[in-house]
Amino acid sequence: MSEGVMAVVKPEMKSYIWLQTADGSIQQVEEEVAMFCPMICREIIQTGMGTSKNFAISLPQRVNPAILGLILDYCRFHQVPGRSNKERKTYDEKFIRMDTKKLCELTSAADSLQLKPLVDLTSRALARIIEGKTPEEIRETFHLPDDLTEEEKLEPLRNITDDPRIRLLNRLYARKRKELKEREKLKNVEVEEERVDERSVEDLLTFINGGDGDSKGSRTNKNKKKNRRRKDLKSSSNDVYGDNNKDLDDLCPAFHDISVASPSKSSSFSPKLEFDDADNDDDLDPAMKEELDREVEDFARRLNSDWKERRQEILSLGQERRLVPMSMNGNVRLPDRKGVPLWHLYIDVCVCVSCRMFSSLFLFANFFTWFIVHVLPMKLLSVWTRDSDLLLELFVFRMSSSSFERIGKMLACGLLLQKLWRSWQYFYASAARREKDSWRREKQENQDDKMSKCAPFVSRLFVVAVACYFPATDVG
Amino acid sequence: MKQKLQEPPGINCKMKMNPDRISNLPDNIIEGILSHLPISDAVRTSLLSSKWRYKWATVPYLVFDDRFYLFSSRNKAAINSKIVSIVDRVLLLHLGPIQKFELSHREFLAVSDIDRWILHLSRSSIESIVLEICKGEAYRMPSCLFSCQSLTNLELRKCSLKPPSGFKGFRKLKKLDLQYVTFDQDVFENLISSCPDLERLYLRDIVGLSRIKVNVPKLQVFIFEGFIEDISFENTFNLAEVVFSYYENAKNTQSQALDNSSNLLKFFVNLSNIEMLRLNDYSLKYLAVGIGPHKLPQPCIKLHNLTMYINLNNFEESITSLSLLSSTPNLEEIEITVCPDEQAVDGIDTNFWQDGCWNCSFDKLRFVMITGISGAKPELDFMKFLISNSPVLERMEVTPASTSVRWELVTKLLSFRRASNRAEIIYMDP
Numbered sequence A: 001m002s003e004g005v006m007a008v009v010k011p012e013m014k015s016y017i018w019l020q021t022a023d024g025s026i027q028q029v030e031e032e033v034a035m036f037c038p039m040i041c042r043e044i045i046q047t048g049m050g051t052s053k054n055f056a057i058s059l060p061q062r063v064n065p066a067i068l069g070l071i072l073d074y075c076r077f078h079q080v081p082g083r084s085n086k087e088r089k090t091y092d093e094k095f096i097r098m099d100t101k102k103l104c105e106l107t108s109a110a111d112s113l114q115l116k117p118l119v120d121l122t123s124r125a126l127a128r129i130i131e132g133k134t135p136e137e138i139r140e141t142f143h144l145p146d147d148l149t150e151e152e153k154l155e156p157l158r159n160i161t162d163d164p165r166i167r168l169l170n171r172l173y174a175r176k177r178k179e180l181k182e183r184e185k186l187k188n189v190e191v192e193e194e195r196v197d198e199r200s201v202e203d204l205l206t207f208i209n210g211g212d213g214d215s216k217g218s219r220t221n222k223n224k225k226k227n228r229r230r231k232d233l234k235s236s237s238n239d240v241y242g243d244n245n246k247d248l249d250d251l252c253p254a255f256h257d258i259s260v261a262s263p264s265k266s267s268s269f270s271p272k273l274e275f276d277d278a279d280n281d282d283d284l285d286p287a288m289k290e291e292l293d294r295e296v297e298d299f300a301r302r303l304n305s306d307w308k309e310r311r312q313e314i315l316s317l318g319q320e321r322r323l324v325p326m327s328m329n330g331n332v333r334l335p336d337r338k339g340v341p342l343w344h345l346y347i348d349v350c351v352c353v354s355c356r357m358f359s360s361l362f363l364f365a366n367f368f369t370w371f372i373v374h375v376l377p378m379k380l381l382s383v384w385t386r387d388s389d390l391l392l393e394l395f396v397f398r399m400s401s402s403s404f405e406r407i408g409k410m411l412a413c414g415l416l417l418q419k420l421w422r423s424w425q426y427f428y429a430s431a432a433r434r435e436k437d438s439w440r441r442e443k444q445e446n447q448d449d450k451m452s453k454c455a456p457f458v459s460r461l462f463v464v465a466v467a468c469y470f471p472a473t474d475v476g
Numbered sequence B: 001m002k003q004k005l006q007e008p009p010g011i012n013c014k015m016k017m018n019p020d021r022i023s024n025l026p027d028n029i030i031e032g033i034l035s036h037l038p039i040s041d042a043v044r045t046s047l048l049s050s051k052w053r054y055k056w057a058t059v060p061y062l063v064f065d066d067r068f069y070l071f072s073s074r075n076k077a078a079i080n081s082k083i084v085s086i087v088d089r090v091l092l093l094h095l096g097p098i099q100k101f102e103l104s105h106r107e108f109l110a111v112s113d114i115d116r117w118i119l120h121l122s123r124s125s126i127e128s129i130v131l132e133i134c135k136g137e138a139y140r141m142p143s144c145l146f147s148c149q150s151l152t153n154l155e156l157r158k159c160s161l162k163p164p165s166g167f168k169g170f171r172k173l174k175k176l177d178l179q180y181v182t183f184d185q186d187v188f189e190n191l192i193s194s195c196p197d198l199e200r201l202y203l204r205d206i207v208g209l210s211r212i213k214v215n216v217p218k219l220q221v222f223i224f225e226g227f228i229e230d231i232s233f234e235n236t237f238n239l240a241e242v243v244f245s246y247y248e249n250a251k252n253t254q255s256q257a258l259d260n261s262s263n264l265l266k267f268f269v270n271l272s273n274i275e276m277l278r279l280n281d282y283s284l285k286y287l288a289v290g291i292g293p294h295k296l297p298q299p300c301i302k303l304h305n306l307t308m309y310i311n312l313n314n315f316e317e318s319i320t321s322l323s324l325l326s327s328t329p330n331l332e333e334i335e336i337t338v339c340p341d342e343q344a345v346d347g348i349d350t351n352f353w354q355d356g357c358w359n360c361s362f363d364k365l366r367f368v369m370i371t372g373i374s375g376a377k378p379e380l381d382f383m384k385f386l387i388s389n390s391p392v393l394e395r396m397e398v399t400p401a402s403t404s405v406r407w408e409l410v411t412k413l414l415s416f417r418r419a420s421n422r423a424e425i426i427y428m429d430p
Helices: A003-009 A031-035 A039-046 A065-078 A083-093 A100-112 A117-129 A135-142 A150-154 A164-186 A191-210 A213-220 A227-251 A256-261 A269-280 A286-304 A307-316 A339-357 A360-381 A388-397 A406-435 A437-471 B013-016 B027-035 B039-047 B075-095 B112-122 B144-148 B187-195 B263-269 B283-287 B315-326 B377-388 B403-414
Strands: A014-022 A026-028 B061-064 B100-103 B128-132 B153-156 B175-178 B200-204 B211-214 B223-224 B230-233 B241-246 B276-281 B305-310 B333-338 B367-373 B395-400 B424-427
Touching: A014 A031, A014 A039, A026 A031, A026 A065, A026 A388, A026 B100, A031 A039, A031 A065, A039 A286, A065 A083, A065 A117, A100 A117, A100 A135, A100 A269, A100 B027, A117 B027, A117 B128, A135 B039, A213 B013, B027 B039, B039 B061, B075 B112, B100 B112, B112 B128, B112 B144, B230 B263, B241 B283, B263 B283, B263 B315, B283 B305, B333 B377, B367 B377, B377 B395, B395 B403, B403 B424
Parallel strands: B061 B100, B100 B128, B128 B153, B153 B175, B175 B200, B200 B223, B211 B230, B223 B241, B241 B276, B276 B305, B305 B333, B333 B367, B367 B395, B395 B424
Antiparallel strands: A014 A026
16 A cells, blocks of 8 residues: 555665654654564554654554664564574574663563564563572662562561572571661761671681781782672582581591591682671571681691691691691682692692602602592592593503502592592582572583583593603612 | 662662663563563562562462472472472462463372362363372372363373263363373263363373274374274364374284274274374284275375384285375375384285385375385385385485495495486485
8 A cells, every 4th residue: 555655756666664653753664574563564454554754653652763673673584484493593592682671671662562472582581581590680680679678578488489598598688688777877888897897707717827917918808709799609508518528527537637638629618608607697507617617727727738747647647637827828719719629739740740759669658648648538539430430440450560650640640630620520510509690500511511521531631641751760 | 799889778869770670561571571480480589679579479370390499308208298388388379360280390299289289270260280290109180170161281190080970071171181091981982072172182101991982073183102902083084193102012912803804994984184194113013903905995185294113024014004105195204114023024925015016106205214224125125115106206314223234225225216306315324
């Protein structure tokens, strides 16, 4: 119907529909594209509007020009009949990549135009954004007001799925609410509150570590991250780690010193967690807190003592822990996932190298202690997969070398690589468990898959390379 | 993750600058968004703000599937009681009609609370019930299930159904999916025939039935997996898709010799409008029982997609498949899986497929896929038969059962005479 009028004007013989948005601006759009939209289609058929600029179809109020542009792009792509489903899906995926504010506007505009496929698409995208996030994160994403009272949040019917995280969250919210109220009363800036917290944490630290001046500085660095951000993550993981530590300690009392070295990787988080929670979560079992304090101190000392002391300690097997109270200086970056296993790795490498330098007798002793220090706890923890175990053993037996050095080196390298990968996996997995972002979980799962696939392979490769490279030096 | 600068509630100026976009969307959109979320996330939105407190409660879909809760303990009883308590609480807090209810958690053991839930659902005009019990005994469904008259989709696993005597059927039921369900013979027939709108019927591993007579006028899709003595269709002129997977059972070989009527005839007598047919597992063996006709009385002219599992060494099966193939002139795609011969070879005429008297011509056959080839002569003859009778064949994919017959197979494939000049014969690695 509009073709007659338009054909004169447009050389391509296309017909256009005129649309007017709520703010008065008028746009023209190809007819096929506009007809893809049911509301516009109906308007044209029923009222005959839209054929010229003066009779433009007025769109509902929720559609503004920018959003209208997006919607028309969508219609323009999808109204072409010859596209495959895969192409449409790919286009859709790219199309909805926009910020949440626009996504919401697009949803409401599509709904007012009754464009159901687009409504479904955007709803699903919004659902994906909401999924897996904590309420706080959702509130921040969508700028929702946090106007539920403390009692409402703590009402038991909230905790329908009985998620322990929600329970903890409720508790934390209650506390936060109290603090906010206090803050209102004082009319204070929040930063000061933060600093007060930090100082109390530092006090706690210095108390534990025997008053080292450096720790204060490092503590402020570490606690720059907001306590609150990690609160719920840490408190829940604390329970996990505390339990783990307790279990492991129960399991191998004889190797208590040594076994603590391995799970102390897991407790590496606990220092940071510990300090923040000491302030914030009063509900943690005080016995568990003491346990964690002990772990922290132990670990700190372990990391910072040099090799000789440590070897003595290990060789004596069961000395009590009250050695030089080492403080945690700034070069121990605990909450980082990479920090702890690398230190272990360095120490192991040093031992490897030192293997070469010492005499045969000493070599034997080193190898043996090496074996005890690393292999047995690992076996106890059953962190190894069976196939890499077997392969390493195969390598050991097939090597017709009389040199302990070679074996020891090879074993050590393989072992430490295994440890490295395992600890990496463990950290990443536990970190992902604590963090609620689902995308990060997915990424970690992907990484886990990749890692679990290539870890044995890489370690074997490394073992072979090392075994071939280092010349066999016969023991004298 | 509150920013430091976020205002405590009561100060509204900041809120106006960053308006809340999402809470003001229309209710139906918010319901749509929440219905795409797993139920735990949807319920958690009640913590967001005062507007969101009860938005989740009006979403009409309640899906408790495998992912709906992460159980930390391994204790079965604890998990079960937790599931029960969660479902109870959600049902209690829910507002408005429930359209879809699904409970299909793997660890769920049937308990008597199901009765209570079904009663609650029957009061709220439910449209779709999915109840999959994976562990434990079959659960006897309560009679209030049969009073859900607005039901359009019913999916049950490991239950037993016994409708009350006054049961008139589900008036609006469109899809019925039963797995491991226990029935009495007449109960089943009543149930099926009293659902006039039934369009999809899936029966898997039904217990307690010896024969099935499918008498559903509007039926479009029928899937059967399991063992049955007798199956026949009546009045099923809309039936477009049939998937028939017949499991072998040692007992059945004697009883079928009793009457000489052909199973093939009985099966196909009312299936003239069929469009897609899958005969999986031992279905062809079932159909081969009895003296089969040379050709079906009414050719299936609409059948364009056929999948078969066939043992080409078996004479009866070959004859049956031939009858079938000669009654389906408009086939467009065939997918054949060759089953290995389990018993001693029935004396098959080695030139069975080569005889020129089988004159069927597949005028529309474009795509053939054969898997499980082991290079035996009947198989090659069959392929030759197909190729030489398909003038418009475009593609034939052959996948052997193992790589050991590779070269001989390929050379023989190349030597086939083709009726179509566009045919590609493609050898796929197993």
